[in-house]
Amino acid sequence: MKISNETKVGALAIVGITLLILGFNFLKGNKLFSKSLVIYGTYENIEGLTASNPVIINGFQVGTVGKIEPDPDMRRIQVTFNINEDIRIPNNxxxxxxxxxxxxxxxxxxxxxxxxxxxxxxxxxxxxxxxxLDDVMKKVDPVLYQVNKSLGTLDSLISNVNSVVDQKAKRNISDLLANLNQVTASMVQSAASLQSMLAAETGSIAKTMNNVSSITGNMASNNAKISHVISNLDSATGKLAELDLQKTLNTLEGTIKELQAMTAKMNSGNGSIGLLLNDPSLYRNLASTGNKLNLLLDDIRMNPKRYLSISVFGKKKTAEPLMLPQPDTLNAPYIIVDKKNN
Structure with missing residues (x-):
């Protein structure tokens, strides 16, 4: 089949146009055979931005600028960005x-x-x-303003100093400097005195250090004895810890409680001991009984026939009953009872 020249020319023109388009896109940085992530951005001023300008992240180009379409009123300009498909961009x-x-x-x-x-x-x-340039000027202008303001303030300060510092002020400054020199000389003299005093005390300090060294030496020489004492203390504390102190304390606590209960019972008047301690009439009765028993014993000793009543030769006259103890029983312990209170 014979192809006409017109067909060849047309096909060649189509291939040329296609290659031209592909080459133009390649020169703009667009990938020819891969998809792109298309995102939009809106600006009021694009600062001369044009299509095919690079889009970078951290200095690395990740895409190019696509279409730039202004609004009809030219207040907003929409820019299309063609980003590599494998790049992920956070939405903020x-x-x-x-x-x-x-x-x-x-x-x-x-x-x-x-x-x-x-x-x-x-x-x-x-x-x-x-x-x-605008950014640099905005940063430089405040600095220049502050410099100019500082220069004006410095000039005013110098003028004020010149107007205040007269001859009398100058003399005062001279006197102040002279006094400062005297103070400096006094400080130098004080430093020299301090140095001499430290030199004089050097011997005492050395002696003290020798004493300290001697004490530490004695402690080092007696280290075995000190260790033995510490070991004994450790052993004593260990034995003390092994004792069943809790059981002993519990027993002691129980004894104290029983003693307290017995004391409370005695104070309450219950029982014989409580009555003896708290009932005076019982005490007086016991005392009276003791006295009467002493009289009875004395009477039996002095007049036994009165109680035995055995007569061989006839009835004899009995003695009067004793009313008081005999003298040989006076030393015996007895208690005189007050009959009025009995």
Whole structure:
């Protein structure tokens, strides 16, 4: 089949146009056979940004600028960014235009810290950076203002000092300097005196250090004895710890409680001992009984026939009963009872 020249020319033209388009896109930095993540950004001023300008993250190019479409009223300009598909950008990132008068304008993406990422055809946050010269001037102007203000203040201060410092003030300053020299001389003299005093005390300090050294030497020589004493103390404390002190304390506590109960019972008047301690009438009865028993014993000793009543030769006259103890029983312990209180 014979192909006409017109067909060849048309096919060649189509191939040429295709290669031209592909080459143009390649020169712009677009990947020819891969998909891109398309995101949008809106600015008020794009600072000379044009299509195919690079988009960078941390100095590395991750895409290019696509279409730039202004609003009809030219207040807002929408910029399309073609980002490599494998790049993930947090949704709180910011796209900043970074103009450079010595190079092409580029867009720098400041990555955020969100866990969600931008999807295809999402809108990224944007900030329009000012020009380099404007930025420098804005930083320099406050410094220049402060320098000029400081120079004016310094000039005013110098004028005030010149107006205040007269001859009398100068003399006062001279006197002040002279006094300062005297103080310095006194300090030097005091330092010399202190040095001489320390030199005089050097011997005492050395003697004290020798005594300390002697004490430490004695302690070192008696180290075995000290260790033995410490060992004995350790053994004694160990034996003391082994004793069943808790059982002893519990027994002692029980004894004290029983003693307290017995004392309380005695104070309450219950029992014989309680009655003896708390009932005076019982005490007086016991005392009276003791006295009467003493009289009975004395009477039996002095007049036994009165109680035996055995007569061989006839009835004899009996003696009167005793009313008081005999003298030989006076030394015996007895208690005189008050009959009025009995």
């Amino acid at each position: 990132s910011i796209a900043v235009i970074a103009p450079n008068p010595l190079n092409i304008t580029k867009v720098e993406i400041k990555l955020g810290n969100a866990s969600d990422y931008l999807k295809n055809k999402d809108t990224i946050n944007t900030v329009a950076s000012e020009g380099l």
